[in-house]
Amino acid sequence: MSDETSRFDDVLRGHHRASLVELSPKVRAQLAQRRHAALRGSSPHRSHRWGFAAAGLAALCALAIGVQFRNPPTSSPAADGMLASTTSAAVRADSIILDQDPDFYAWLASPDAMQVAME
Amino acid sequence: MQYHRLLLVLVLLLAPMFAVAQDQPATTTPLPEWDQLTSAQRDELIAPLRERWNSSPDERTRLVERARRWKAMPTDTRKRAHHGMQRWEKMSPEQRQQAKALFHAMRGMDKAEREAFLTKWHAMTPQQRDDWVAAHPAPARRRGQGRD
Numbered sequence: 001m002s003d004e005t006s007r008f009d010d011v012l013r014g015h016h017r018a019s020l021v022e023l024s025p026k027v028r029a030q031l032a033q034r035r036h037a038a039l040r041g042s043s044p045h046r047s048h049r050w051g052f053a054a055a056g057l058a059a060l061c062a063l064a065i066g067v068q069f070r071n072p073p074t075s076s077p078a079a080d081g082m083l084a085s086t087t088s089a090a091v092r093a094d095s096i097i098l099d100q101d102p103d104f105y106a107w108l109a110s111p112d113a114m115q116v117a118m119e
Numbered sequence: 120m121q122y123h124r125l126l127l128v129l130v131l132l133l134a135p136m137f138a139v140a141q142d143q144p145a146t147t148t149p150l151p152e153w154d155q156l157t158s159a160q161r162d163e164l165i166a167p168l169r170e171r172w173n174s175s176p177d178e179r180t181r182l183v184e185r186a187r188r189w190k191a192m193p194t195d196t197r198k199r200a201h202h203g204m205q206r207w208e209k210m211s212p213e214q215r216q217q218a219k220a221l222f223h224a225m226r227g228m229d230k231a232e233r234e235a236f237l238t239k240w241h242a243m244t245p246q247q248r249d250d251w252v253a254a255h256p257a258p259a260r261r262r263g264q265g266r267d
Contacts, residue, residue, distance in 0.1 A: 096208055098171075098181075102188045106196050107222050108203030115237050116221055118214040119206070 219257035
């Protein structure tokens with residue numbers, strides 16, 4: 001197995017694990033019930049159908065992951081949105097971080113300064 | 120009927136994937152390292168500082184000095200300074216005035232003097248503390264030294 005294939009498998013497994021973590025207990029219980037019900041009433045004909053369904057689902061997941069890989073994170077709307085909020089935080093931090101002597105800020109969090117609670 | 124059941128299971132299986140995709144911008148998608156940002160994104164991040172730099176020529180020396188001091192600070196001191204900065208951010212103008220007066224008064228003291236001063240400070244009433252701050256203000260800031 002090539003490194004690329006192995007990496008792809010790892011990423012795929014990672015996404016699968018992440019998706020499982022996101023499932024609510026209610027959904028998990030529903031899935032378990034439906035899986036048991038399906039297994040109880042399964043026939044060879046149904047097994048084929050489930051096989052096709054599983055293959056289709058796997059293809060769908062692979063497609064979704066592939067699309068994610070093709071979109072660089074730096075240019076996605078999500079990253080831009082995060083950058084916008086980061087920028088507003090940077091504006092706020094800039095207005096404070098260089099306003100005062102850094103040693104004064106360090107003193108404010110010192111044990112001496114904590115003893116003279118000003119707030 | 121079979122088709123509907125299959126569809127329902129597929130929807131249930133795919134739903135968390137969409138939920139994950141929607142949550143990612145806020146929780147799991149990290150922004151890249153600086154070198155991987157586009158020049159437009161870098162400009163956006165630097166813009167506030169550029170504006171301040173250009174609009175305050177007489178503040179530039181002070182900005183450079185403070186930036187150098189931040190960079191030169193040991194990691195633990197820098198971390199403490201960040202906590203102090205957060206404390207400063209939450210203070211009222213009166214509390215800031217008091218903090219600066221105390222800093223300037225105590226920075227030249229040795230350990231014994233600081234302990235004696237703190238004992239005296241704790242014994243003061245709020246009015247006495249206000250009077251002390253009025254009598255021992257922090258040195259007036261020269262033009263261009265920054266903002267409160």
